[in-house]
Amino acid sequence: MPVILAIESSCDETSASVCVDGQILSNVIANQTIHELYGGVVPELASRVHQQNIVPAVQQALLNAKVNKNDIDAVAFTRGPGLLGSLLVGVSFAKAFALAKNLPLIDINHMQAHILAHFIAEKKPSFPFLCLTVSGGHTQIVLVKDYFDMEVIGQTLDDAAGEAMDKTSKILGLPYPGGPLIDKYARTGNPDAYTFPEPQIPGFDFSFSGVKTAILYFIRDNVANNPNFIQENLNDICASVEKRIATILLNKLKRAAREYNITDIALAGGVSANTGLREGLTKMGVDNGWNVFIPKFEYCTDNAAMIAIAGYHKYLKGEFAGQEIAPLARMPM
Numbered sequence: 080m081p082v083i084l085a086i087e088s089s090c091d092e093t094s095a096s097v098c099v100d101g102q103i104l105s106n107v108i109a110n111q112t113i114h115e116l117y118g119g120v121v122p123e124l125a126s127r128v129h130q131q132n133i134v135p136a137v138q139q140a141l142l143n144a145k146v147n148k149n150d151i152d153a154v155a156f157t158r159g160p161g162l163l164g165s166l167l168v169g170v171s172f173a174k175a176f177a178l179a180k181n182l183p184l185i186d187i188n189h190m191q192a193h194i195l196a197h198f199i200a201e202k203k204p205s206f207p208f209l210c211l212t213v214s215g216g217h218t219q220i221v222l223v224k225d226y227f228d229m230e231v232i233g234q235t236l237d238d239a240a241g242e243a244m245d246k247t248s249k250i251l252g253l254p255y256p257g258g259p260l261i262d263k264y265a266r267t268g269n270p271d272a273y274t275f276p277e278p279q280i281p282g283f284d285f286s287f288s289g290v291k292t293a294i295l296y297f298i299r300d301n302v303a304n305n306p307n308f309i310q311e312n313l314n315d316i317c318a319s320v321e322k323r324i325a326t327i328l329l330n331k332l333k334r335a336a337r338e339y340n341i342t343d344i345a346l347a348g349g350v351s352a353n354t355g356l357r358e359g360l361t362k363m364g365v366d367n368g369w370n371v372f373i374p375k376f377e378y379c380t381d382n383a384a385m386i387a388i389a390g391y392h393k394y395l396k397g398e399f400a401g402q403e404i405a406p407l408a409r410m411p412m
Contacts, residue, residue: 155390
């Protein structure tokens, strides 16, 4: 029954988790609110706050799991991709902890961990399955053949879906982070009130730059005619934007599922917390006879539980890292 301590620090959440024999016993996430002042994540500030949060987060994770630090068998950590300064804090802590306790290290790819979060729940997808991974920095359709055998068959050519939502929120004058606010206002809006274009990109790749530009011009032109246009139509605007971004993602996913003849379909990443996307995938699953897998909200955003479950499966395979390992800002799947 291996006991895994996991660390996640790829962006602006400091998270620690304890996994015992594949069961998540704790998942502590320390968020950073300082970035709200700047309308986005400031890398230097993020790394400094990670330094303040890392020790308390690990202590709380051990307390919540009722596990002593001497019982830990291995330390898993996010190696990349992510902000280099933020990653450095988590990697350095993991290496120091492992060195002090003479424990093996397990390096984890952050994007693979988002997908493997589906193996935390009792209901798990069967290999092979397709996973739509959507976050602020990544938008991918991944063919998952095994725990660590994954092939990206489609990805964004420019902005990620999360970036498109965040940039739309800025255009609308909403505070950071804007993605959850668009989701909130969309719940009481009409998704068919306004129509935005769907990019015609070959294959399974995505593009959101054109949609973002169309939204910018749409808002500019309507505000020129009515200065109160945003305030009077905010819910409908958010619902229409959310619907377009969701349909761009789901239409590509539907094509990929048909081409690869796969019926186990998963959703992962921070944007998988979006209500419209979750509801759209659920409905599409019913219409197409898919087995749909959507993680709990706490496992959608960056969290150490997904690092822990990925670390557990690497532990079983005996795949460990040495003390010479370093973080990677860019890390292929």
